[in-house]
Amino acid sequence: MTKFLEIRGLTMRFGGLLAVDNLSFTVEHGQIHGLIGPNGAGKTTTFNMISGFYKPTSGKVLLRGEDISGLKTHEVARRGVVRTFQHSTLFAELTVLENALVGTHMPFRPNIFAAIIGWDKEDRIGAEARAREALEFFGLEHLAQERAGDLSHGHQRALGMAVAYASHPDVILLDEPFTGMNPEETRRMMGLMRALRDNGITLLLVEHDMQAIMGLCDTITCMSFGKFLAEGGPAEIRNHPAVIEAYLGGARHVA
Amino acid sequence: MPRILFFALGLIGLVALPHALSFSQQEILVFLVINVLLVASYRLLTLTGEWSLGHVVIMGVGAYASALFSKNLGIYVPFAMLLGGMTSALLAVLLSFPLFRMKGFYFLIGSFAAGEIIRLLWKRFRDPFGGAKGIKGIEPMPDFSIGVYEFDFFEPISYYYMSGAVVVFCLWILWRIERSPVGLTFHAVHWQDKLAEASGVNLRAYRTLAFSIASGFAGLSGALLAHYVGTINPNSFDVEVMVFVLTWAIVGGTATFYGPILGCVVLTILNEIVLRELGFEQMRPLIYGAIMILSILFMPKGLESIVQRLTRRTPVAAPREKVAE
Numbered sequence: 047m048t049k050f051l052e053i054r055g056l057t058m059r060f061g062g063l064l065a066v067d068n069l070s071f072t073v074e075h076g077q078i079h080g081l082i083g084p085n086g087a088g089k090t091t092t093f094n095m096i097s098g099f100y101k102p103t104s105g106k107v108l109l110r111g112e113d114i115s116g117l118k119t120h121e122v123a124r125r126g127v128v129r130t131f132q133h134s135t136l137f138a139e140l141t142v143l144e145n146a147l148v149g150t151h152m153p154f155r156p157n158i159f160a161a162i163i164g165w166d167k168e169d170r171i172g173a174e175a176r177a178r179e180a181l182e183f184f185g186l187e188h189l190a191q192e193r194a195g196d197l198s199h200g201h202q203r204a205l206g207m208a209v210a211y212a213s214h215p216d217v218i219l220l221d222e223p224f225t226g227m228n229p230e231e232t233r234r235m236m237g238l239m240r241a242l243r244d245n246g247i248t249l250l251l252v253e254h255d256m257q258a259i260m261g262l263c264d265t266i267t268c269m270s271f272g273k274f275l276a277e278g279g280p281a282e283i284r285n286h287p288a289v290i291e292a293y294l295g296g297a298r299h300v301a
Numbered sequence: 302m303p304r305i306l307f308f309a310l311g312l313i314g315l316v317a318l319p320h321a322l323s324f325s326q327q328e329i330l331v332f333l334v335i336n337v338l339l340v341a342s343y344r345l346l347t348l349t350g351e352w353s354l355g356h357v358v359i360m361g362v363g364a365y366a367s368a369l370f371s372k373n374l375g376i377y378v379p380f381a382m383l384l385g386g387m388t389s390a391l392l393a394v395l396l397s398f399p400l401f402r403m404k405g406f407y408f409l410i411g412s413f414a415a416g417e418i419i420r421l422l423w424k425r426f427r428d429p430f431g432g433a434k435g436i437k438g439i440e441p442m443p444d445f446s447i448g449v450y451e452f453d454f455f456e457p458i459s460y461y462y463m464s465g466a467v468v469v470f471c472l473w474i475l476w477r478i479e480r481s482p483v484g485l486t487f488h489a490v491h492w493q494d495k496l497a498e499a500s501g502v503n504l505r506a507y508r509t510l511a512f513s514i515a516s517g518f519a520g521l522s523g524a525l526l527a528h529y530v531g532t533i534n535p536n537s538f539d540v541e542v543m544v545f546v547l548t549w550a551i552v553g554g555t556a557t558f559y560g561p562i563l564g565c566v567v568l569t570i571l572n573e574i575v576l577r578e579l580g581f582e583q584m585r586p587l588i589y590g591a592i593m594i595l596s597i598l599f600m601p602k603g604l605e606s607i608v609q610r611l612t613r614r615t616p617v618a619a620p621r622e623k624v625a626e
Contacts, residue, residue: 097499123501131499137492140485147482148489152501154482158510161481162474173482213500 048111050075050248051096051127051217056105056115058091058272065091067272068105073217073265078239078249080263082256082283084292088272089252090132090221096250097129097219098122109217124152126216130223134202136209138195142186145194145205146177149212180212181205184238200231204238211242218242220251224258236262260284268292315465319458327457329573333566334461335525338468340549340561341475342518347555348484349511350491351408354543355396355416356519361538362419363389363520364527369429371440371528378442382524389520393513401508413540423535435534442528464525471518476558478514487511548589552596554603563604568592 051073058066066088073079081089094100096107098119107115114122123129137145154173160166181187184204189197194205203223210218223239224232236258239249253259259266260280268275268283270292276283283289319327343356353359367385370376376384396415403411423430430436442454442463452459478484489497490507498504527533553564571592576585600606 099495118503119495119498120501120503123499128501129499131496135493135496137489137496139492140488144485144488147485148497148502149500151482151486151489151497156482156486158478158481158483158514161483162477164477166482170482209496209500 049108050110051250052106052108053092053096054106054108056092056095056107057103058088058095058100059103065272066095066102066269069269069272069274071267071274071277073248073250075248076243076246077264078243078251078262080259080266081250081252081269082254082259082266083269083275086271087269089269091272092269093129093219093221093250093252096122097127123213123215126214127219128210128213128215128217129219130206130210130221132221132225134199134206136194136202136205138193140194141190142181142192142194142197142205143174143177143190145209146180146212147173149180149209150176152213176214177212180208183211183241184208185234199226200228200235203227203231204235207238211247215247217248217250220249220253222253223251224253224255232258316462319461324457326574327461329569331457331461331464331529332526333569334464334468335522335529336546336549336565336569337562338471338522338525339519340546340553340565341472341558342515342522343546343550344555344558344561345475345478345487345518346511346515347550348479348487348491349508350494351404351508351512352547353512354409354413354540355419356412356515357538357540357543357546358416358419359389359393359516360519360523360526361423361533361535362392362516362523364523364533364538365423365430365436366520367524368436368439368527368533372436372438373429378440378528381440382521382528385524385527386517386521389523390513390517393516394509397505397509397512401505401512416540416543420535420538431534433535435532435537436527437532439527439531439533441531460529464529467521467525471521472562475518479558483510548593552593552600552603554605556602557605557609559608560603560605563608567604 049072053072054070056066056069057064069088069092081092083089091100095102095115098114098117098121101116105115106113109125109127112125114125114127137148150173153176154169157166160169178187178190181190184207186201186205186208189201194202197205207218207220207223223235227235232255239262243249263280265277266280266283267277268286268289275292276286276289278286319330322330339356339360346353346356363385366388367381370384371378371381400408400411400415423435424433426432442460444454445452450462452463454460454463486497486502486507489500489502490504494504549564549568550561551564552568553562554560568589572585572589576588581588
């Protein structure tokens with residue numbers, strides 16, 4: 047059986063630095079999969095390789111058996127793998143609704159000739175409906191006409207996910223979605239992520255907030271110094287000796 | 302409704318305008334109309350965040366192409382103009398391959414270099430470009446009649462009406478593009494190209510699309526110019542003209558569709574009419590430069606910001622009118 051999203055022997059080398067070293071793991075369909083590890087473990091680099099920002103030095107990313115490593119970001123996105131960004135990366139000058147409308151670029155591909163003549167009414171209505179649906183899902187409907195740059199941090203993070211959600215993705219890659227959120231916002235966001243999973247969207251997230259990770263993820267992959275360290279359910283990972291050593295530092299690391 | 306009235310009044314004003322002007326002012330008016338199309342097309346390119354220094358040369362490509370099509374191949378002038386615009390757009394697609402490996406400042410310099418290369422090619426190849434002297438005796442627009450009005454293209458008024466109609470139509474297309482999902486994608490490419498790409502936007506394709514559309518309309522404006530003045534040479538499209546386009550865009554502001562057009566109109570009136578009337582013949586470039594510096598210092602958001610401040614009051618007044626109705 048072909049696996050849904052398989053990372054096979056992924057390696058990334060920046061000059062002399064081996065950022066990710068022969069990493070392999072599999073993401074099951076319809077799961078929330080966490081990728082954790084101490085700072086500098088290569089989590090974000092892995093993310094950037096899956097989403098097409100970096101071309102891996104070697105190794106493969108297989109989506110339903112198709113090799114998507116080395117494709118451009120928009121080509122990866124068109125195969126259903128959409129990412130969000132670590133910081134509040136948004137179209138700050140555009141309104142919230144316009145941000146979500148950019149997210150509908152893939153399901154409602156703009157056509158310039160139709161747009162000039164005015165034959166794209168259905169598409170525009172459809173795109174706006176989809177954008178509003180995405181905003182409603184993340185509780186941003188009432189802010190639709192605000193400038194995205196004026197939103198609070200929590201709302202900006204939610205909007206970032208709404209933009210990704212608007213494009214009908216199969217997989218959303220979330221890069222530290224809980225950074226800078228208060229516990230209440232984190233709790234709400236976790237609820238939304240579970241709702242996304244129940245809608246059949248697979249989530250792969252990189253996160254530092256252990257409480258959120260342990261409470262949310264179905265499977266967790268832990269990396270350290272670019273290498274695969276351990277994989278399992280939250281309970282397994284919490285008590286895994288190698289993981290504890292990587293985070294707290296074993297005796298041999300204490301200099 | 303009041304918007305239609307506003308446009309109708311504007312149209313009547315534009316039709317009546319040349320009759321209130323002297324012959325030389327009518328000629329300036331024709332150039333102004335052509336430049337409005339040039340600067341409006343430039344804005345479409347700036348939507349994606351790229352500023353080019355080769356836009357005027359691209360306009361020249363349209364002018365040369367249209368002149369040569371009508372002169373050497375005997376193509377009917379209006380069709381030659383359209384072909385001139387298409388030639389510019391096609392050349393832009395070709396140029397996009399080397400130029401869009403660069404972004405921002407590098408693109409600016411790259412586009413300048415590309416423009417200079419094109420200008421050198423015009424100078425170097427006497428046949429068909431006529432070398433440094435350029436092309437003379439370009440076919441004028443053939444006269445025709447639409448029943449109510451006889452177009453006699455020896456008169457600037459006739460050329461103003463013809464080019465004005467073409468330019469208004471082009472502006473309508475540009476406006477439609479900007480307000481469409483395609484225009485939104487251009488904005489997206491400008492503000493956060495990474496997020497746009499992650500949403501499935503093909504950055505290269507959209508940058509090229511904006512560049513070639515802008516170039517096509519610039520080429521058409523060049524063709525309108527060529528068949529009006531009747532003679533073009535490489536120096537008609539040098540970087541000095543480009544500086545004027547930049548000035549119009551910067552002084553007018555590029556945040557809105559009308560900003561660059563406003564800049565073009567206001568500065569042209571100021572430069573050609575007010576300063577000439579005041580008798581500052583030699584000092585005009587000096588005063589023009591001073592105005593630009595002052596406007597950047599005291600009006601960093603451009604002339605459009607003044608218009609926005611004036612029109613922002615109307616939404617407050619509008620509901621009151623509705624109550625009155």
